Every structure is written in C-alpha cells, then in structure tokens.
Amino acid sequence: MILSGWWQWAILLSAFVGAWGLTWWCFQASSWCHLLDHPNERSLHMSPIPRSGGIAFLLAIVLAWLAGAANGLRPGGWSWVVYGLLPIAAISLWDDLHGVRPGIRLLVHGAVAALLVAEGFRFAQLDLPGIRLEMTEPLAALVSFFFIVWMVNLYNFMDGMDGLAGGMAVAGFAALAVLGHLAGDASYAFANAAVVAGVAGFLLWNLPPARIFMGDCGAASLGLMVAMAVIRGSREEVFPLWAALLVFSPFLFDATLTLLRRLVRGERIWEPHRNHCYQRLVTSGWGQARTLAAAYLLILAAAGSALLLVHATTLVQWFGLALWALGYLAIAWLTRRLGDDRGPRGSVA
Numbered sequence: 001m002i003l004s005g006w007w008q009w010a011i012l013l014s015a016f017v018g019a020w021g022l023t024w025w026c027f028q029a030s031s032w033c034h035l036l037d038h039p040n041e042r043s044l045h046m047s048p049i050p051r052s053g054g055i056a057f058l059l060a061i062v063l064a065w066l067a068g069a070a071n072g073l074r075p076g077g078w079s080w081v082v083y084g085l086l087p088i089a090a091i092s093l094w095d096d097l098h099g100v101r102p103g104i105r106l107l108v109h110g111a112v113a114a115l116l117v118a119e120g121f122r123f124a125q126l127d128l129p130g131i132r133l134e135m136t137e138p139l140a141a142l143v144s145f146f147f148i149v150w151m152v153n154l155y156n157f158m159d160g161m162d163g164l165a166g167g168m169a170v171a172g173f174a175a176l177a178v179l180g181h182l183a184g185d186a187s188y189a190f191a192n193a194a195v196v197a198g199v200a201g202f203l204l205w206n207l208p209p210a211r212i213f214m215g216d217c218g219a220a221s222l223g224l225m226v227a228m229a230v231i232r233g234s235r236e237e238v239f240p241l242w243a244a245l246l247v248f249s250p251f252l253f254d255a256t257l258t259l260l261r262r263l264v265r266g267e268r269i270w271e272p273h274r275n276h277c278y279q280r281l282v283t284s285g286w287g288q289a290r291t292l293a294a295a296y297l298l299i300l301a302a303a304g305s306a307l308l309l310v311h312a313t314t315l316v317q318w319f320g321l322a323l324w325a326l327g328y329l330a331i332a333w334l335t336r337r338l339g340d341d342r343g344p345r346g347s348v349a
Contacts, residue, residue, distance in 0.1 A: 012197040015064035019201025022056035027212040054218015057198040064194035073187045081228045084112045092216040113148035127240035129317035148227040154255040155223030162210035166203035175247045175303040183238040208288045246306040253328045277335040284338040
C-alpha cells in the first residue's frame with residue numbers, strides 16, 4: 001500500500017470530492033469564479049467555457065497538504081511550495097481575468113524560482129542510468145532556476161486541449177507517489193497523492209467535451225508543483241532524475257520540440273500558436289477524443305515504463321530510454337508531416 005492509515009485515505013477522498021464540488025461550483029453562472037474563456041484562432045473549443053477550475057483543485061490540494069502536515073506528514077521544504085504557489089497562482093489568475101504582458105509574468109516566475117532555489121530547492125546532481133554527475137552549487141542553482149521557470153511555462157503551453165493537462169498531472173504525480181512509496185518516503189508519497197486526488201476531482205469535469213478549463217492559474221501552478229516535486233525527489237534520492245523526466249516526457253518532449261522549431265524559424269516564442277504535436281493531430285482530422293486517447297496511452301506508457309525501469313539493470317535502463325528516444329523521433333516526424341508548422345495563430349486561450 002502506498003498509504004497506510006484510514007485518515008490518509010480520508011484526506012485524499014475529501015480532496016477529490018472537494019475539488020469535484022468546487023469545480024462544479026466554479027462553472028455555475030452564479031459563481032464569482034465563472035470566468036469565461038472565449039474561443040479564438042488558437043482555441044480548439046468553439047463556444048465560451050469557464051476557465052477557473054484551477055482555483056478549485058489548488059484549494060483542495062493545499063488543504064489536503066495542511067491536513068497531512070497536521071498528522072505528521074511534512075515533506076522537507078513543502079511549505080515553500082505553498083509560498084511559491086501564491087504569487088504564481090495570483091499573477092496567472094490576473095492574466096486569466098485581464099491579461100498580463102509576457103515580460104511581467106516571466107519576471108514573477110523568475111522571482112519565485114530564485115526564492116525557491118535560495119531556500120534549497122535545487123538539484124544536487126544529474127542522474128543517468130549508471131552515471132551520476134555532481135554539480136557545483138552555482139551550476140546547481142542555475143540549472144534549477146531555469147528548470148523551474150521552464151516547467152511553469154511548459155505546463156501552461158501544454159494546457160490547450162480538454163483533459164490533457166489534467167491527465168498528465170494525475171498520471172505523473174501518481175507515478176511520483178509510487179516512487180516515493182518504493183523509497184520509503186511516506187511524506188513525499190502523500191504530498192504527490194494529494195495532487196492526484198485534487199486534480200482528478202477537477203478532471204471529471206474537464207474531459208471532452210469539457211465543462212470547465214483549469215486556466216493559466218491551474219496550469220502554471222501545476223508546472224511549479226512538477227518542478228518542485230522533481231527537484232525534491234531527485235535531491236533526496238527518492239528516485240534518479242532520469243526516471244522523473246521520463247514520467248513527464250510527453251509534455252517535456254512536445255513543448256521543447258515546439259519551442260526549438262519556433263526558435264529555428266525566428267518566430268516570437270511568446271506569441272500563441274497551434275504548432276504543438278497534440279494541436280496538429282486535432283486539426284489534422286483526429287479530433288480531440290482520438291487525440292486525447294492517444295495522448296493518455298503515451299502518458300501511461302511513460303509513467304509505467306519509468307516505474308518498471310527504475311529498479312532494472314543499467315543496460316535495460318539505457319535500452320528503455322533509447323526506445324523512448326526513437327519513439328519520440330517518430331512522433332516528431334509524424335506530426336511534422338501533418339501540415340505546415342506555421343498554423344494559424346491567435347490570442348492565448
């Protein structure tokens with residue numbers, strides 16, 4: 001069992017039900033959280049849909065963390081994650097409401113990243129199967145800073161299709177919870193399981209056709225939680241870094257590939273677009289349901305293979321990673337052939 005004690009399961013069930021209920025309340029027209037997302041050229045939806053679901057699951061997750069902490073489950077430095085979430089969620093919510101210039105958002109992201117790095121959230125080493133590369137403190141701080149900023153923005157970039165970002169969060173944090181359990185770190189396992197419970201409650205309303213979106217508030221906050229969970233797990237040797245990166249590789253691959261393609265073409269990378277692999281599949285005729293099913297298979301395969309490979313021999317680990325590299329190259333080739341990468345652009349959804 002990943003968790004022991006009825007009270008832990010009670011907290012997680014409460015987080016799930018609470019997020020489900022709060023999300024339902026958020027998309028009611030009478031709710032003050034009824035913030036509509038109007039479709040534009042970049043959007044995959046055709047009618048206005050509320051985008052305040054992130055408020056619901058963030059509240060459920062933080063309350064679950066507090067309840068766990070009250071019962072002795074206090075992951076090292078986790079309180080700083082909550083402090084970091086406050087400005088990230090606030091600037092993202094303001095962006096959902098009124099729009100914020102990219103430079104201002106990035107400034108807030110950088111300030112939060114710098115604060116967390118200063119408080120000890122930084123990698124100690126970079127792990128590959130059978131290889132450990134120790135880093136100096138300045139290098140570790142620099143790598144960690146950019147990793148945090150990139151993950152916050154990456155998750156926001158990838159939140160563009162019903163059920164996609166929520167599904168990645170549920171599978172990804174579930175895998176981290178299992179890895180925490182396997183390493184004997186009950187606090188780490190519980191903290192990640194709380195994220196799974198909260199996001200799962202929201203996800204039931206976000207599956208196609210979505211009744212509500214998580215918005216920038218939810219997406220950017222999830223990106224920060226991913227970064228913090230990966231850094232903390234790697235630093236405390238709960239798992240090797242490559243395993244966590246494999247878990248979230250579907251998002252890392254798509255967002256990074258798209259960014260590099262746009263940089264090569266000299267495009268303004270802060271402007272919205274429809275060049276992500278999942279967007280290209282949808283617009284090529286796959287539709288959202290088929291694309292989401294394929295994405296879920298990929299996400300589950302990545303998380304499952306990370307759990308299987310983490311205790312395998314070094315040779316098997318390298319073989320598994322090589323297969324994933326070839327698979328992602330094939331996906332890049334396939335999506336590249338679906339049409340011109342310079343698809344229509346519009347305002348951020």
